[in-house]
Amino acid sequence: MARNDSLALYRRLLGYVRPYTQVFVFGVLAMIVNAAAEASVPALLRQLIDGSFVEKDPEFAHLMPLALIGLFVVRGLSDYVHSVTLASVATHVVLDLRNAMFQRILSLPLAYFDRQPTATLMSRLTYNAQQISPIITTSLITIVKDSLTVIGLLGYMLWLNWKLSLLFFTVLPVIAWVIRSVSRRMRQFSRAQQNSMGSMTHVAHEVLGAPREIRIFGGAAYEAKRFDEVAAAVRRYMMKTTRTSSANGPIVQFIAVLALAAIIYYATLATRSDQLTVGGFVSFFGAMALLLAPLKRLSNVNEALQRGLAAAASVFEVIDAEPERDTGTRELPRSSGHLRFENVGFRYAGADGDALDGVTLDIRPGESVALVGASGSGKSTLMSLIPRFYSPDRGRILLDEIDTHELRLADLRANIALVTQHVVLFNDTVAANIAYGAPGEVSREDIERAAETAHAMEFIRELPQGLDTPIGENGTRLSGGQRQRLSIARALLKDAPILLLDEATSALDTESERIVQQAIDNLKRGRTTVTIAHRLSTIANADRVVVMDQGRVAEVGTHDELLARGGLYHKLHQLQFRDGSAPGAALAP
The missing domain is CATH 3.40.50.300 (P-loop containing nucleotide triphosphate hydrolases)
Incomplete structure (x- = not known):
């Protein structure tokens, strides 16, 4: 990801901080106080040594210990305040991002879920979103507080002896180049690690949802191998991230120590020529020593920062996904249940052929219509178009003589009830x-x-x-x-006045089917019903049977009429009795 993209991501994240500006600013002020206290330690050390030990001033001997205690009290309190306040802001931001992502998921079209595995979305909602928190806590604290500490210590060193300080400045461009090079690799590894985490979640989600199938078909070894592969990929990218991050700190510190060694040598010469007092020398050396810790943290901040920015990119990818289009403006409090399909055509994204081609059908209010056909004939697709889970590419669907695209989605779906064989309960x-x-x-x-x-x-x-x-x-x-x-x-x-039944009894035993069928008969009473039918008991009771074949309407009529016609329905009927030999057998595989 380019530097401009990283800045744009960070700015967008800070936009989520805006509602908590007061708390955030308070935390930043606490960081500034903490950095000032950190940078004041060498100066206090110089006064302590020169005043108490060299000049033997009794006033210094009494005041310095109190000043030292006061300084560390301020340092401790400011450290606590900025840690708690920024953590509060970070958790609120993560909460807001998760809510924004979840709300967008609720409004995404079904086609999005056809392309995106559920486990990947779950990983982004849980794991990836949490990776953003350190950007506002650990990374921000490091960048702001440690940068201010470094600036304060360097300023003090310049004031104390500018010649010696220039030696230290010579290594800063080298350190900046190392940090920039490492940040590029960290972003790549973090993005790959998060993708691998999504794959691992996907495999685990599938396994946890199919314990019976895995055991009966002996798939445990296969699933264990599959999980081991994706888990190993997660570990591999974690180790690449760790190796890169771990090497970064020692390299930066080694460069800094080379400069430190040279500074110590020249500082010793300056002390001998009375250019530095003993306290000044100890203070200068102490300031350099205190620089190492914040420099190390600044060099290592890339790990959390790049991981967080990669996570933010994946989270915003979901938030920015185009929601389900609701262009309708017309209201429909309660429909009469009159449905009409006019030359409807539809093709799934990436498919080679049409799922529906020129479907024309008129379903009268209160009528019960059964959709019959072989697997892949277009039955489920036709039913999915009614509540606008998908939109037709050609033609139109009318409800009470109104194009469903003109109706508000909420009004359209309020008039439809759905019962499927794959029951979803909470x-x-x-x-x-x-x-x-x-x-x-x-x-x-x-x-x-x-x-x-x-x-x-x-x-x-x-x-x-x-x-x-x-x-x-x-x-x-x-x-x-x-x-x-x-x-x-x-x-x-x-x-609802319209009822969609998608193979509602196909997975049940005979006794359960009998009871459920009675319930369905009660449910259908007075409603327009469209049924995807695989069982003769459902088909025989329908007012009309619509036979689908390769996305087209092949035949329409009552059960008896279609049997007498000797067409496709008759062939499916004969196939059913030959293979199933029972009225409850499936009509289509």
């Missing part, structure tokens, strides 16, 4: 999961009524705390059928 109570997304305040009676209609109260009553029972992550304490009934209860409570 680590909360049963009641909270049912009430999730329901408009306004939801009463206990409304939740119970929805649960009853969804045939969920049958098992909820048997739970330890009933509706107040925590269900674990994604409902792990419930069976598949129980989870599905909760998702149906959630859709019932939303009471």
